[in-house]
Amino acid sequence: MFIIYYFSVIYTFDTGVLTPEQRLAYEENGFILIRKLVSDQDIDRFSKEFERICKREVKVPGLVVMRDVTIAKSEYVEGEKAVTKLQDYQEDLELFRYCTLPQILKYVECFTGPNIMAMHTMLINKPPDTGKKTSRHPMHQDLHYFPFRPADRIVCSWTAMEKVHRGNGCLVVLPGSHHGTLLEHDYPEWEGGVNKMYHGVRNYDPNHPRVHLEMEKGDTVFFHPLLIHGSGMNQTDGFRKAISCHYASSDCYYIDVKGTTQENISNEVKELAAKKYGVDDTVTFQDTWALRGRLVQGDRTSM
Ligand SMILES: CC(C)CC(=O)SCCNC(=O)CCNC(=O)[C@H](O)C(C)(C)COP(=O)(O)OP(=O)(O)OC[C@H]1O[C@@H](n2cnc3c(N)ncnc32)[C@H](O)[C@@H]1OP(=O)(O)O
Numbered sequence: 001m002f003i004i005y006y007f008s009v010i011y012t013f014d015t016g017v018l019t020p021e022q023r024l025a026y027e028e029n030g031f032i033l034i035r036k037l038v039s040d041q042d043i044d045r046f047s048k049e050f051e052r053i054c055k056r057e058v059k060v061p062g063l064v065v066m067r068d069v070t071i072a073k074s075e076y077v078e079g080e081k082a083v084t085k086l087q088d089y090q091e092d093l094e095l096f097r098y099c100t101l102p103q104i105l106k107y108v109e110c111f112t113g114p115n116i117m118a119m120h121t122m123l124i125n126k127p128p129d130t131g132k133k134t135s136r137h138p139m140h141q142d143l144h145y146f147p148f149r150p151a152d153r154i155v156c157s158w159t160a161m162e163k164v165h166r167g168n169g170c171l172v173v174l175p176g177s178h179h180g181t182l183l184e185h186d187y188p189e190w191e192g193g194v195n196k197m198y199h200g201v202r203n204y205d206p207n208h209p210r211v212h213l214e215m216e217k218g219d220t221v222f223f224h225p226l227l228i229h230g231s232g233m234n235q236t237d238g239f240r241k242a243i244s245c246h247y248a249s250s251d252c253y254y255i256d257v258k259g260t261t262q263e264n265i266s267n268e269v270k271e272l273a274a275k276k277y278g279v280d281d282t283v284t285f286q287d288t289w290a291l292r293g294r295l296v297q298g299d300r301t302s303m
């Protein structure tokens, strides 16, 4: 007996990797969780490299080593305990292996198509909360940060490097929110402070159902850049690690965000680039992305 599936397909390609049920789930929900996609061995290697970076045994060009705002503005904390996130690890061969893992790219292709750029890389080391609730990541849409389109050809892969659960601040997603548009983002009004550039969605329906993505080491979630998501406080004594990459089809194109809701983040990024790298205002928001993007499969057609 043949089962015929009728659903409108906007977000996924049939590459023979996703089952019809998985495609339907991504189309409907905007995310899909694949268990045990990355081996323990690979994760342990990424953890080791993270430690080496924190101990300054390796120096990686372009890498942003970020501290939690309460740690940065308080007492001196040493080594990996001070680091909340590594951002832009594309020049670190060991960490960047994550973005090229065949089992990840096989899934990414279902969303981007065959020409794939790794656009944004992070290793998140969510620290135990200091009591100020700054370990939270406000609910947001990743597209807010991206001056490229179309959104449907962008996807994030996020892999748990250890067990993540509500207690240590797993990802929280609003299923189906990727069907909406890009919303206005800004800093949330949090008493204890907010990390630099952690913008949140200004208004979203507080009654929208939420899913807490509890995951085991190696489990990987792929999600759409309009999916509203965030993560809770880390209420444990340990650090919660995850490694992630945002991919886009190299057929995507850059847009000018002037006059849009993205202008605030664009200004912040340009200001930071000017301060950090001494670049002038001829360096655009788009340039900051084009410089970081790396081709990982197929041809660099446009981006
Ligand atoms: C889709 C995806 C993009 C979603 C996201 O990930 S959203 C979050 C994106 N976040 C970012 O891109 C921020 C990346 N972080 C950075 O660029 C850096 O870590 C900075 C926050 C600029 C700090 O740079 P760093 O070189 O460490 O500078 P310093 O230690 O000298 O501190 C300079 C001034 O910045 C302050 N600072 C450091 N870390 C944070 C923080 N987490 N939040 C807020 N303020 C912070 C620090 O206190 C210092 O302030 P002043 O003493 O100048 O007043």
Ligand SMILES: O=C(O)CCC(=O)C(=O)O
Pocket (backbone or CB within 6 Å): 122, 124, 126, 137, 142, 169, 170, 229, 230, 231, 242
């Ligand atoms: O890992 C986390 O806690 C949240 C990461 C996230 O949502 C992001 O960086 O866009």
